[in-house]
Amino acid sequence: MANILVVDDEMGIRELLSEILSDEGHAVQTAENAQHARQLRSAGAPDLVLLDIWMPDTDGVTLLKEWQRDGLLTMPVIMMSGHATIDTAVEATRIGAMNFLEKPISLQKLLKAVQQGLVRSQEQARPMLVAARPVNAQPVEVGVALAPPLPSMLATAARANLGAASDIQTLNLSFDLPLREARDAFERMYFEHHLSREGGSMTRVAEKTGLERTHLYRKLKQLGVEPGKLSKKGG
DSSP, X not given: OOEEEEEOSOHHHHHHHHHHHHHTTOXXXXXXXXXXXXXXXXXXXXXXXXXXXXXXXXXHHHHHHXXXXXXXOOSOEEEEESSOOHHHHHHHHHHTOOEEEESSOOHHHHHHHHHHHHXXXXXXXXXXXXXXXXXXXXOOOOOOOOOOOHHHHHHHHHHHHHHHHHHHHTOOOOTTSOHHHHHHHHXXXXXXXXXXXXXXXXXXXXXXXXXXXXXXXXXXXXXXXXXXXXXXXXX
């Protein structure tokens, strides 16, 4: 799970992006203008920022320059706009933005850009972790990992089997229900199980269940399943 900041003056876009990213298992903060974004950034660096270019008080490019000037551009920033020119996109990239998304943003492009941004965020964090390691740290001996004793392996396998059995026991449906209600109840438990197991990631659940994301969203809404709640429960 990553911490993502969405900065956009349009409430509808903030809510839509927040819903999509939350369904992917991320923690999302939103800001309606540059001043609010400054306050959230001063409280701590997010793992990724989605930043709108055209905003009423201070535009996104100016805010990006501020962060770069003050040494606060320590996280990947993806710019967004429906009216920006190529020159504006090039300027934002030159300042330090890692990507540019044109509105209306397609779901596929959004998720791909976010994934690339989070990979870069992790790469930026690694040198900091190495630098933070104590100089006088004792060397770690590297040896061959031995297989656990047979009784331990059998105990682990038994626990796994018990876990699988408990999952089956939770599937307690009444055969007295009408077919449609029984099917809906089964599908609800089926999707809740996979959402909980995958930490609320709609991408992984779509792959597991063999459904397209749009079909999956529609199905979950029809069944009254809320991925955000299951993401927190699974985490």
